[in-house]
Amino acid sequence: MTYTQRKQRDLWEREPIFSPSSNNKNYPVKFIDLFAGIGGFRIALEKEGFKCVFSSEINKHCQKVYEDNFKEKPYGDITKINPIDIPQFEVLVGGFPCQPFSISGHKKGFDDTRGTLFFDIARIIDKRHPKLVILENVKHFIHHDKGRTLRIIINTLKELDYFVSYQLLNANDFGLPQNRERIFIVASKIQYFQFEKLQKIPTPQLKDFLDKKGDFEILKKEEYTLIKNPKVQQPSGLIFVGYRNKNCWKKGVRPNTSHLSRVHRQPNRIYSIHGTHPTIPSQETSGRFFIYNDEKQYVRKLTLNECYKIMGFENFKPYHLVAESYKQIGNSVAIPVIRAIAKETKNQGLIRRNCCEVIV
Known part of the structure; x- marks a missing residue:
């Protein structure tokens, strides 16, 4: 721990902890929503x-959805944001893009991030010193560029005088029927965030999140094949029950293996409603997610509304183009996971205020 960290921690430990029942209840903790997407972080x-006081998202389609749902159009290009122009805030959140850093970097910290979008996050942090930073990225971010990307980001946040913790979390541990693993980074000015204290919820079944009515796209029986004795895959909770009968490459294929090319492609797999659903990806703009309802004896496509529900979105206004909506929800965050982290940062006292602090 550096001298600056010790001094800052000692100062904040004398400050009242923010809680809904404290004297500060009329002044909610303010945050900025960077790489906001369609607003998953904000909802959580x-x-x-x-309270959100500023948002930034460069994609015009996401901007439209964000504005439709929050009555506020996000600022565009983050590289053009002057940190001084951002309203007062205490928390910075964002699901930033994964980019390789320059191999010419030697300091393994702030300077190595130049030329990447994470540098703009670091630039804002360096100028505004939020008390808390919460970042999210895909699972494979841990191994990106042989782990160098993560190391540089962790070192950068440490260089900016933060206690940095990170953990791989799965949405199916937080009340959603989706096997969705993401890395979360929490940086605090006070102490390390203890991920082990997060309150987890037993994994529900997909069937509890399905629409009761709708214009369902049901496959004909000749369009799919079910397998015998499907088993629950652990720890994902997936139950792979069959595959769509798609034409596949046959030349040079070994006997009794012709089905593998279609089985191994995610858009052609079929999963039971009594298990969980695979990760909803942003690349699948056709929404080819198929589920088997053994009670009604049919295979159908998961609806767009169901995709939103297994991400934790409720009463949400999607984009008017279906393909773009599938992309957006695949790029978003699992709301209950973010909410659990936000709640626990308060429980652990990572949001503290000086009683003389001016709230604007």
Whole structure:
């Protein structure tokens, strides 16, 4: 721990901890939503009593959805944001893009991030010193560029005087029927965030999140094949029950293996409603997610609304183009996971205020 960290920690430990029942209840913790997408982070934090004072998202389609749902159009290009122009805030959140850093870097910290979009996050942090930073990225980010990308980001945040913790979390541990693993980074000015204290919820079944009515796209029986004795895959909770009968390459294929090319491609797999659903990807703009309902004896496509529900979105206004909506929801965050983290940052006292602090 550096001298600056010790001094800052000692100062904040004398400050009142933010909680809904404290004297600060009329002044919610303020946060900024960077790489905001369609607002998953915002929904989660606002449900925990935080207040969004600034958002940034460059994609025009996401901007439209964000504005439709929050009555606020996000700022565009983050590289053009002057940190001084951002309203007062205490928490910075964002699901930033994964980019390789320059191999010419030697300091393994702030300077190595130049030329990447993470540098703009670091630039804002360096100028505004938020008390808390929460970042999210895909599972394989841990191994990106042989682990160098993650090391540089961790070192950068440490260089900016933060206690940095990170953990791979799965949405199916937080009340969603989706096997969705993402890495979360929490940086605090006070102490390390203890991920082990997160309150987890037993994994529900996909069937509890399905629409009761709708214009369902049901496959004909000759369009799919079910397998015998499907088993629950652990720890994902997936139950692979069959595959769509798609034409596949046959030349040079070994006997009794012709089905593998279609089985191994995710868009052609079929899963039981009594298990969980695979990760909803942003690349699948056709929404080829197929589920088997053994009670009604049919295979159908998961609806777009169901995709939103197994990400934790409720009463949400999607984009008017279906393909773009599938892309957007695949790029978003699992709301209950973010909410659990936000709640636990308060429980662990990572949001503290000086009683003389001016709230604007």
